Amino acid sequence: xxxxxxxxxxxxxxxxxxxxxxxxxxxxxxxxNIRLFMPFFILSIWLCISAALNFYxxxxxxxxxxxxxxxxxxxxxxLIILLKNKNV
Amino acid sequence: xxxxxxxxxxIFFCLTAILIDGIFLCxxxxxxKKQIIQSSSQRLNDISQSKTDQINSYINxxxxxxxxxxNSNETKFLLKQPVVIDKNIAKVEVDQKAKIIAKEVENxxxxxxxxxxxxxxxxxxxxxxxVQDIGLSGYSTVENYEEQISYFQKTKKFLGEKYQNIESxxxxxxxxxxxxxxxxxxxSGFYKLTGPDGKAQDKYLHLxxxxxxxxxxVSLAVITTALVGDYKVIKEVSNPANxxxxxxxxxxxxxxxxxxxxxxxxxxxxPNKEIGINLNWPxxxxxxxxxxxxxxxxxxxxxxxxxxxxxxxxxxPEFIVISPVYDxxxxxxxVALVKDxxxxxxxxxxxxxxxxxxxxxxxxxxxxxxxxxxxxxxxDMFVQNIDxxxxxxxxxxxxxxxxxxxxxxxxxxxxTRQAILEPSWCLLTEINANEILNISLQKExxxxxxxxxxxxxxxxxxxxxxxxxxxxxxxxxxxxxxFKKMISQLSLKNIIxxxxxxxxxxxxxxxxxxxxxxxxxxxxxxxxxxxxxxLLILFFHGFKFKNISSQKLILFGSSMAIFDKLIQIIxxxxxxxxxxxxxxxxxxxxxxxxxxLFLIFYGFKKEKKL
Numbered sequence: 001x002x003x004x005x006x007x008x009x010x011x012x013x014x015x016x017x018x019x020x021x022x023x024x025x026x027x028x029x030x031x032x033n034i035r036l037f038m039p040f041f042i043l044s045i046w047l048c049i050s051a052a053l054n055f056y057x058x059x060x061x062x063x064x065x066x067x068x069x070x071x072x073x074x075x076x077x078x079l080i081i082l083l084k085n086k087n088v
Numbered sequence: 089x090x091x092x093x094x095x096x097x098x099i100f101f102c103l104t105a106i107l108i109d110g111i112f113l114c115x116x117x118x119x120x121k122k123q124i125i126q127s128s129s130q131r132l133n134d135i136s137q138s139k140t141d142q143i144n145s146y147i148n149x150x151x152x153x154x155x156x157x158x159n160s161n162e163t164k165f166l167l168k169q170p171v172v173i174d175k176n177i178a179k180v181e182v183d184q185k186a187k188i189i190a191k192e193v194e195n196x197x198x199x200x201x202x203x204x205x206x207x208x209x210x211x212x213x214x215x216x217x218x219v220q221d222i223g224l225s226g227y228s229t230v231e232n233y234e235e236q237i238s239y240f241q242k243t244k245k246f247l248g249e250k251y252q253n254i255e256s257x258x259x260x261x262x263x264x265x266x267x268x269x270x271x272x273x274x275x276s277g278f279y280k281l282t283g284p285d286g287k288a289q290d291k292y293l294h295l296x297x298x299x300x301x302x303x304x305x306v307s308l309a310v311i312t313t314a315l316v317g318d319y320k321v322i323k324e325v326s327n328p329a330n331x332x333x334x335x336x337x338x339x340x341x342x343x344x345x346x347x348x349x350x351x352x353x354x355x356x357x358x359p360n361k362e363i364g365i366n367l368n369w370p371x372x373x374x375x376x377x378x379x380x381x382x383x384x385x386x387x388x389x390x391x392x393x394x395x396x397x398x399x400x401x402x403x404x405p406e407f408i409v410i411s412p413v414y415d416x417x418x419x420x421x422x423v424a425l426v427k428d429x430x431x432x433x434x435x436x437x438x439x440x441x442x443x444x445x446x447x448x449x450x451x452x453x454x455x456x457x458x459x460x461x462x463x464x465x466x467x468d469m470f471v472q473n474i475d476x477x478x479x480x481x482x483x484x485x486x487x488x489x490x491x492x493x494x495x496x497x498x499x500x501x502x503x504t505r506q507a508i509l510e511p512s513w514c515l516l517t518e519i520n521a522n523e524i525l526n527i528s529l530q531k532e533x534x535x536x537x538x539x540x541x542x543x544x545x546x547x548x549x550x551x552x553x554x555x556x557x558x559x560x561x562x563x564x565x566x567x568x569x570x571f572k573k574m575i576s577q578l579s580l581k582n583i584i585x586x587x588x589x590x591x592x593x594x595x596x597x598x599x600x601x602x603x604x605x606x607x608x609x610x611x612x613x614x615x616x617x618x619x620x621x622x623l624l625i626l627f628f629h630g631f632k633f634k635n636i637s638s639q640k641l642i643l644f645g646s647s648m649a650i651f652d653k654l655i656q657i658i659x660x661x662x663x664x665x666x667x668x669x670x671x672x673x674x675x676x677x678x679x680x681x682x683x684x685l686f687l688i689f690y691g692f693k694k695e696k697k698l
Contacts, residue, residue, distance in 0.1 A: 003126045005671035012675065016682040020689065027693055036696060040689055061611060068615030075622040075649075078692060082629060082642075083580065 010054045017047035039077035046070060106540065124670065125502070128524045129491050131668040132504045135441055136517040139448055140506040142435045147392070147510060150427060153340070154390060154411045157423050163413055166346055166355055167420040169322040175278065177319040177364035178223070178292050183276065185222045186294035186312040192217050193230060193310055197300050205232070205306035209239055218310070221371040226314025233297055233307040273297035278316070290316035319364035322346070322354045342406055343426040347381060349419050361398075377408055377424060384410045384422060392511035394452050395429060395459040397470055405429050405459060405469060407511055429460070436460045436515065441667040445501075446519035451479050453512040458496075472496065474516070478503040482514035492521055542655070576631040587624035591617055594654065602661040609664035613657055620653045626688070638694035645687030652681025 021044035028037050050067055053059075157163050196217055197208070208214045218230040218240040231238040276294040293313045301307050346355035347367065356363035367378040376396045384391045390411040397405055410424040436448045437460070447463035451474045458472040477493045482505040493503045501518035508515060578586070595617060599605040623646050630642035655677035663669060 003671065005127075005675065009671050009675060009678065012679055012682065016685065020685065023686075023689060031697075040692070043685070065611060065615060068612075069618065072615060072619035072622050075619060075626065078688065079622060079626050079629065082626070082692065082695065 006054060006057075010051050013047055013051040013054065017044050017051060020044040020047065036081065039074050039081065043074045046074065124524060125491065127668055127670050128502055128519070129504065131441065132446075132502060132517055132519060135446075136448065136504045136506045136515060139435050139438070139517070140508060140515050143432055143508055143513075143515065146431055146435075147508075150409055150425070151390060154409050154423065154425055157344075157425070158411050158413050163346065163423050164415050164420060166322060167348065167413055168415075169354075171320045171322060171348065171352065171354055173317050174319055174321045174364055175290065175292070175316050177321060178314050178316040179276075179278075180360070181319065181365070182222060182226065182292050182294050182312045182314045185220070185226075185228060186276075186296050186310060189217065189220060189228045189312065190296040190298060190310045193308065194298055194300055197298075197302060197308075202303050204304040205302045205308075206304075208302060215240060221369075222312055223314045223365065223371065224318040224369045226312065226318070228310060228312045231309050231311060233309040238311075273299075281315075292316055318366070318369075320352050320354065320366075321364050340427075341425045342428050345377065345422075345424040345426070347410075347422040347424060349421055351378075351381060353377075354421070377410070380408060380410045381422060381424075384412060388412055394454060394511055395450075395470075395513075398426075403469075433460055437463060439463060442517075443519055443523050443667060445523045446517070448515060448517040449474075450508075451482070451514045451516060453483055453507075453514055456483075459513065476516075478505050478516050478518065479514055481505055482507050482516065493518075538658075542651070572631055575628055578628060580629070583625055583628040584621075586628065587621045590624060591620045594620070595657070598658055598661060602665045609660045612660040612664065616653045616656045616660065620650060620657075623650045623653065630691070633695060635695060638691045641687045641691030641694065645684040645689075645691055648680050648684025648687065650684075652677045652684065 020040060024037050024040045024044060028034050028041065031037070034041075046067070053063065053067065193214075196214060197203075200208075203211075218228065219242050220228045221242075222228060227242040229238050229242070230240040274294075274296055276292070278290060278292050280288045281291045282288050291313055293311060295309055295311045297309045298307070342358075343361055344355075344357040345353050345362070348354050351367040353362050353365055353367065362375075362377070365372060367375065367381045372378050376393045380391045380393045390409060393408040393410075395405040395407045397403070406426050406428055408424050408426050410422055412422050413420045432450070436450055438448075439446065442448070442463075449458060449462055450460040451457065452459050456474055456479055457470050458474050459469055461469060474496050476496055478495070478501075491502050491504070492500055495501045495503065495518050500521040502521055502524055503516065503518045505517070506515045507513075595608070595613070596605055599608045602608070627643060627646040627650060630639055630646060633639035633642065656674070659669070659673060659677075
């Protein structure tokens with residue numbers, strides 16, 4: 001039986017992942033610019049992977065090192081897109 | 089007026105902080121005990137599993153080591169050498185036994201200082217001490233020193249016999265005894281003994297005159313003898329000790345024995361240990377080496393012994409691994425390695441993540457004796473019996489639903505167990521129940537307060553320092569504060585440098601509260617520190633946006649995500665020092681971080697739509 005705290009964590013991650021995926025997908029379709037919103041799309045997929053790892057109790061430090069490191073990479077991607085912004 | 093303008097935001101943040109913290113506090117209290125037990129059990133199981141894996145990995149290394157020896161040409165060469173009788177080995181064995189038995193008899197007399205010689209003669213325990221087997225046909229005896237009459241004998245017909253009989257068997261030795269007996273208290277020598285078949289055999293004798301006397305003033309002497317022909321070793325090989333020292337991987341052992349198929353130890357790396365004896369002799373039936381030799385003969389495979397203490401006075405246990413050696417399907421003999429347990433003790437004694445009272449130790453599955461040191465060395469190895477439910481569950485392979493069990497001291501502990509199959513050991517890991525429940529409650533309150541204060545502080549900071557009044561879409565900023573102006577004028581290079589400096593400062597401020605920056609949980613901190621740097625760059629870059637709406641969203645979002653990462657660094661450090669804490673502690677920060685992620689997304693969307 002999964003501890004309640006872990007279950008809550010999984011639920012919060014899934015809600016965020018699904019919410020973000022939904023919002024990003026709509027924006028992708030509306031703007032027809034898939035590349036622009038790609039970091040958020042991958043981020044939401046990444047959240048799903050985190051939820052799955054939590055759900056199956058995978059707490060291997062090496063796996064989580066990779067998972068956590070990619071958070072920085074996705075944010076860096078978002079930052080690079082914003083840095084290209086001319087409206088500053 | 090300014091305070092009034094910000095007051096509602098300060099109140100909003102404080103209320104939000106109370107609400108979020110309160111919700112999680114409620115959840116934690118509702119399932120607190122169950123949750124703590126589950127997470128602590130999980131942690132204990134992980135530690136136990138990790139230690140067991142390390143021990144098994146070491147055992148596998150030893151298996152490879154003995155496999156190399158079994159297949160080595162040196163081993164096969166030595167096992168093929170002819171076997172010869174070695175007089176010197178018989179001498180060493182008889183001398184050693186004489187000293188041990190003399191000491192035992194002396195000690196026994198000291199225990200009963202008021203006993204007469206006749207009372208000692210009638211005491212079965214004393215008889216057992218005085219008459220012991222040595223090798224296959226040797227034995228010890230005790231005589232009345234003045235009368236030179238033996239009163240304790242293995243063979244009853246020799247009882248009461250004078251040792252002058254030796255004269256007919258060995259005039260040379262008799263002369264030595266007769267001449268030296270009143271000069272020296274320690275006499276020894278070789279002599280011939282004619283057997284029932286009329287054949288003369290070499291024997292060795294050692295006599296020790298005991299210092300203490302019985303209450304009726306009877307002086308005693310211990311005599312030990314053995315047949316030289318019983319002790320066989322391989323024919324002399326030049327520098328046999330070097331045979332196994334050329335290969336460094338085969339050098340990490342306390343001793344190495346080569347045993348021929350009939351059980352004679354024909355070679356020993358350490359010449360002072362059991363060389364020349366036969367493991368099938370009745371006197372050797374209780375030796376650890378004999379037990380695993382018989383098992384290896386029967387199963388024809390590599391066998392590990394239990395841990396054992398080699399001899400009197402030794403305090404560090406050893407264990408033996410034995411394996412048969414074949415050459416073209418012909419059994420040449422057996423090779424046995426004696427290993428110390430230092431490396432295993434390093435693994436079991438490691439207190440990492442075990443708090444103040446947690447400890448791991450090994451118990452022998454057969455004897456249920458403690459075979460590894462305890463964390464605080466409270467009890468002796470091979471003395472303390474571990475007859476606890478945890479040990480019994482390990483032996484019976486039972487899954488105990490109740491994790492709280494009494495330990496060897498009678499304390500209630502959270503306990504877990506792992507069986508090690510070869511050798512048959514149990515690794516028991518236990519932590520005091522009071523420590524888990526008390527400290528958890530304390531840390532829960534502290535962290536709850538910390539979460540609330542941090543959240544409130546950031547909220548107040550944001551409310552006062554940043555103009556958080558929501559502005560209409562595309563409305564330009566009306567009042568630009570000095571701080572905002574200064575940040576927005578920073579170049580990208582300076583923003584990156586500033587972000588890195590702030591992150592590093594934070595790291596050096598936080599880590600001294602735990603294990604210091606040198607021993608920080610780098611493996612877990614690095615991804616969070618990296619993300620913090622990127623988010624700080626995003627935060628500072630957000631000030632440059634002309635669109636106020638997207639600026640606010642990015643600033644809010646990135647600061648919330650930064651908050652999450654900063655909290656995570658604290659929790660990682662806490663985990664690293666004190667062990668795993670409940671997932672509840674991670675939830676507030678994570679939730680805030682996720683809200684920040686949404687805000688970043690909407691800020692990004694607004695910015696890009698322009």
